[in-house]
Amino acid sequence: MDMRVGVIGTGLIAELAHLPGYQAAGAQIVAVADVVEERAQRVAKKFGIPETFKDYQDLLKLPEIEAVSVCVPNFLHHSIVLDALKAGKHVLVEKPMAINLSQAQEMEEAAKKAGRLLMVGFNSRFRSDVQKLRKVVEAGQLGDIYFAKTGYMRRRGYPSGWFTVKREAGGGPVVDIAIHAIDFTRYLVGSPKPVSVVASVAQKFGACPVEGDVWQSSDVREGLRDGKEFDVEDFASAWIRFDNGLVMTVETAWTANIPRDRVYSDLLGTLSGAGIDSYHSVHKKGSGHGAIDEAVEIYGETSGMVSDTLLPFRANDSHAAEIRHFLAVIQGKEEPIMSAHDGVIMQGLLDAIYQSAEKRREIVL
Numbered sequence: 001m002d003m004r005v006g007v008i009g010t011g012l013i014a015e016l017a018h019l020p021g022y023q024a025a026g027a028q029i030v031a032v033a034d035v036v037e038e039r040a041q042r043v044a045k046k047f048g049i050p051e052t053f054k055d056y057q058d059l060l061k062l063p064e065i066e067a068v069s070v071c072v073p074n075f076l077h078h079s080i081v082l083d084a085l086k087a088g089k090h091v092l093v094e095k096p097m098a099i100n101l102s103q104a105q106e107m108e109e110a111a112k113k114a115g116r117l118l119m120v121g122f123n124s125r126f127r128s129d130v131q132k133l134r135k136v137v138e139a140g141q142l143g144d145i146y147f148a149k150t151g152y153m154r155r156r157g158y159p160s161g162w163f164t165v166k167r168e169a170g171g172g173p174v175v176d177i178a179i180h181a182i183d184f185t186r187y188l189v190g191s192p193k194p195v196s197v198v199a200s201v202a203q204k205f206g207a208c209p210v211e212g213d214v215w216q217s218s219d220v221r222e223g224l225r226d227g228k229e230f231d232v233e234d235f236a237s238a239w240i241r242f243d244n245g246l247v248m249t250v251e252t253a254w255t256a257n258i259p260r261d262r263v264y265s266d267l268l269g270t271l272s273g274a275g276i277d278s279y280h281s282v283h284k285k286g287s288g289h290g291a292i293d294e295a296v297e298i299y300g301e302t303s304g305m306v307s308d309t310l311l312p313f314r315a316n317d318s319h320a321a322e323i324r325h326f327l328a329v330i331q332g333k334e335e336p337i338m339s340a341h342d343g344v345i346m347q348g349l350l351d352a353i354y355q356s357a358e359k360r361r362e363i364v365l
Helices: 012-024 037-047 056-060 074-086 101-114 128-138 173-188 318-330 340-359
Strands: 004-008 028-033 051-053 067-070 090-094 118-121 145-153 194-202 235-242 247-253 262-269 273-278 295-302 305-312
Touching: 004 012, 004 056, 012 028, 012 037, 012 067, 012 318, 028 037, 028 056, 037 051, 051 056, 056 074, 067 074, 067 318, 074 090, 074 101, 090 318, 101 118, 101 340, 118 318, 118 340, 128 173, 128 262, 128 273, 128 295, 128 305, 145 173, 173 235, 173 247, 173 262, 173 340, 194 340, 235 340
Parallel strands: 004 028, 004 067, 028 051, 067 090, 090 118, 145 247
Antiparallel strands: 145 262, 194 235, 235 247, 262 273, 273 295, 295 305
């Protein structure tokens, strides 16, 4: 796709997902920006990008850039997205959309005013297993879906750096990983509107000092901060009711004493049930982003007897698929499967989860 783009923030998500994703889609990456100049220069050299900037405003001034990815800590999303939209750029911003609902709403309105596409990085929607199950649901094979159970659980997979600092991240695994499980499950069942939330959060382990997978921010990896600050939850559960009567339960943890990591979604329908359950990619060499090669499972009846059906799928790079879709929507080649309003709805849910946990009661949205 012959488009010219820029990337703001050259940390891990940019280096592993956005930059290779744009190159795979055939886009020209004109420039990158990062407050750490050495990082921007290193990444630019790696990907053959001609220009680097310390100030993202200088990148936004380039008239040839049509779209940007915003790959910075969560608390910076709001201001940078507003500036990018004001500069006339289409924007793909990493999840979560913002730090709170009012910020997300302002970003959505700014996109409407600018007449530009604003898409939030819900890349799990593009997983091949999610897309396969979505087709099953759309065909009506599950009937009336009345209950969903989803989760993103890690046995030992805590991050460090800004991820564990509330003022910078906005929260812990709820905003880091559960957001994916909630979003793709809501997408699977037709994107109903959430109406109430009951939730609980806890911090039981913190920066658990045992062997495990540690997602370090670029600042920690490069020795710019020690990564020891930890003032967010490491476990959460929630019960969400939607306007169509559907109930969804959610569980998430960076650290939990469970057999293995799980990213799963179970749907109960009146005709059939269905489930997807995947290891996180880091536990399977060569699996790329998203789910490993498995099968979507359908549980129903055939000829009056209980039966199970397995629908095999091949794992894909969900980030690359998301970026290709982002560019295709800008060019008018595809209809969007998500909108800025999906980001706003999710932000309202995230806020409600933390409010419910703090007030120990149901929150009505």
